[in-house]
Amino acid sequence: MMQSLLSILIWLPIVGGFAVLALGTHRAKGARWLALAVAIVTFIVSIQLLTGYDAAAGTMQFIEQHRWIAAINANYHLGVDGISVALIVLTTFVTVLVILGAWDSVHDKVNQYLAAFLVLEGLMVGVFCALDALLFYVFFEGMLIPMFIIIGIWGGPRRVYATLKFFLYTFFGSIFMLVGLIYLYTQSNSWELSQLAALKLTLEQQSWLFFAFLIAFAVKVPMWPVHTWLPDAHVEAPTGGSVILAAIMLKIGGYGFLRFSLPITPDASQHFAWLLIALSLVAVIYVGFVALVQEDMKKLIAYSSVSHMGFVTLGIFISLALVRVGGNKDAAYLGVSGAMVQMISHGFVSGAMFSCVGVIYDRMHTRMIKDYGGVVNTMPWYAAFVVLFAMANCGLPGTSGFVGEFMVILASFQSNFWIAALAAFTLIIGAAYTLWLVKRVIWGDVTNDHVAKLKDINAREALVLGTFAAATLLFGIWPAPLTHLMDASIKHIVDQLLIVKVG
């Protein structure tokens, strides 16, 4: 089983998803239990990955390689390093919570809804373990399909607009990547990531490729200014869609930078690092201010996501400046590790925040901040969770939200005082938009009859939020296991950056 663990992790949820689909729309209860069982089994299998992975080595492990399309030398080539393992386990973990979270809140075509999530899970795992560029691309594009369906069918009133926008953005981005990959294939006659990384390329070639990848991944992250699809997609998506979108799909952008841009185009990445750093800081500050004035809770959290993801791109690209200009390897490790920790943590925190919105949306059917007020009076346990996740969102030490930002700010300082200062501005603006949201929704006296009638969270909701809370606190109090898991792999990526490919 260990030899084909990754294939199991990809195909088990997909096959399970089709099985759920086959149950038909009338057996909702059966569909829920089957979907939950599949998700839990997948999660348990992914734990095998965690325990079986040799973190000290940091190499690609659990390798599977089969000929896929002989004519173009494409392989079904899977393998994981520490970064992938962390993201895969995050995926299987969050999927379980999403299926639990949807238990009572989705009633329409339940089997299709759950099937879409399971298929999505398999495809996302595929993205994180594909070592063949073409295979990666297939998963990368394929995963959009269930997400379109989720938003398009179970979404809100403006779902068509949101889906179209999402589609245009992501398709626009990935087309460039495909062109780039095909170009690389013509140069190397291979789709193997390791071979593409070893390929010599001039700075001009690298620059073209860098921007081709940048467009694809920047849309995914999303980076300013290609972020405007995200708030709309979140607002219209059902709760589960938002959770997966924020917790996992955004991470694929950051993952892409680490897997493609840095190894394949290191010189261009260094050349344009200033641009990426600047865009990241714009995301942190500009988008922070935009988040402040949102009137829709989901939009606010969506903008907050963009702002927090700015730390991911900042951490990745500051490391280029650090290692290549200053030769400061320790700081570069810190920056990339910070970016990775931020990705994992944001998976928990944003997933939890969207789940929290889902909880009250199910009760009140509104996401508008002004419709709430004084929720703590009727839902004290819920309020306690919201305050905890809000604090994690502000980066309070002791929660996972602090760790990544802290590491990236520390790393940035080693490059430039002002980059660190601008990044650290998130301490203020992040707290401002988050706490103002909490003040208006949670605190205060009961503002209207609807709030007065609210019922506190039930056991199932408590389980979902409690699990998120446990993860948030665990990695806040003790992030060392997480960084240890990824440490050797990150070192490998950073060390590779020192290889100059030009010429």
Add this chain to the structure above:
Amino acid sequence: MSLNPTILLIIALAPLVGAIIAGIFRHQVGRVGAHTVTIAGVALSCVLSFYVLYQLVWGGAQTYNENLYTWLQVGGIDAHVGFLVDRLTAMMMVVVTFVSLMVHVYTIGYMAEDDGYQRFFSYIALFTFSMLMLVMSNNFLQLFFGWEAVGLVSYLLIGFWFKRPTAVFANMKAFLVNRVGDFGFLLGIAGVLYFFHSLDYATVFAHTDALNGKTIEIVSGSAWSAASVICICLFIGAMGKSAQVPLHVWLPDSMEGPTPISALIHAATMVTAGIFMVARMSPLFELSETALSFVLVIGATTAFFTGLIGIVQNDIKRVVAYSTLSQLGYMTAALGVSAYSAAVFHLMTHAFFKALLFLGAGSVIIAMHHEQDMRYMGGLRKYMPITFITAWIGTLALTGMPGFAGFYSKDAIIEAVKEASEHGGWIQHYAYWCVLLGVFVTAFYSFRLLYLTFHGKERFVVDHGHGHGHGDHDDHGHQEPGHLAHEPHESPAVVTWPLMALAIPSIVIGALTVGAMLYGDYFGSAIHVAHAEGEGAHDFHGWLAMALHGLTQPPFWLAFGGFLLATYIYLFNPSIADKAKSALHPIWNMLDKKYWFDPIYQAVFARGSIALGRGLWKGGDVGVIDNVLIDGSASAVARVAGVVRWVQSGYLYTYAFAMILGLVFLLGGLWWVVGK
């Protein structure tokens, strides 16, 4: 001999265990269970803290410095959670746990009728844990942990009565203003890591020469000394937490929280974290004259100007709050002249007498059925003798009556600033005048408070026959100002006992410890002063001689002047107060408006940020990116491809299939091209 790590762990964790039980299982344990378990936890910490202090001072124990676990390790950079317990830490542990214990006991009485009883105990126990983690830390990371954790609990407690709009505004304000400080603090920590490659205190302080000649280019072309940049950044953090001008605005508003936490958090412990931090970092601050001058200006300004505001306040708690600001300014000023031990000494004495004054104010508030306006008080001394006497003791300690605790510490600060001014520049001279005149101000507002509350004639009416029960606590307003349902009465024993327990150190702690802390070697290597002549033992001849000498010095006579003026106005001739108010109207107005900090901040930062956010959103995101770039190209595509009808049909499957088809087509094409 060394300290037992298990004991240290118990000291830190016992309050946490209490907090968790009282918070999460609040329905199961009930009211009695909640206060029993939290008080037991804090009492255990307190007893063990005394034991640790005893071991360090008399038992010959060495400084304890060990890591508990590795928090993070990346490349060559690691961060730990661990304890550094030296005499400075031990003193802080004793102060924190003792005041916390008193406040816990007091809370039984103060919050007796509140619905959030268990929640309150959970919070204050959690606070004690966080504060202990802060003072016991052996590295910058954990310091920041504790720093933010006390901020969180402060946030929760200021907004404890979450139905009050003012409370939930005040708690957000407190958090955000503190975040401005934390912004600097975090950059300071980043600087420490950059130059020392470590976050560990011992490592950093042992290698302070690593900063020699190092510079940071803050503004292009001008190199700043790295030590100055780091210290000023760290001190900005202290300005937030210890409420120094211009980041002081949150502390008066924090009085929205229940009185016990005003005593514990916003007077005795949390707000002194900044002072503690700078004292702990003394090896770094000693490297930068610039940073110390900055500290001095801020501290002296806070000491004098916020004290002035205290004169015009009518809310009893707010007077004490402005007094706290002013006293924190004194401590900061002491730091600014390298008199770290004087600052920490004042921190300790202040913790006792200011907690006493706050709890005394709380006792008055209970008696007055949650009236806080001193204009409706007066003559309370005959109703509540214990509160009255302990309030006098606290006031004498605060105003620096020779012999009382505050005398020794405040006198030491003024003396240190004076010495600095003798061979310093205008900054030191300015600071000396601020701290000297501040003594007069302190005495004036303190005795004003005493007279308005306890002396003179009663300015309230007791309406017998009203059915106003004990039902509501300060989360509800009283009915009419100046009307009470029944006579004021002395508070219950759980309230008066802590007052008495705090009154004792307020009298004697200064005399007992001044020799060791200021003129002896109590702090040892915990505090580092580069030019040691500042607080030399040259003229110390015991606590009694110091007190007698104090009677001949300007600070005493200034305090006496303040006392006389307050006595004359508020005891004998109250009409003068109104005359002075109209005669000095511009000044009175400036003080009443608190130098207009709040409206300015509100207009510039709060409304400015919202306007900016709205501009960026509507102008940038929606205006340019969406409308022009996205929808523009979308409609162009739609026109070209003629897919408008598809779009409107809304079938998402269509898009999905179109995508798959496109993908297949592309891959097929590729296969075909390359396959040939």
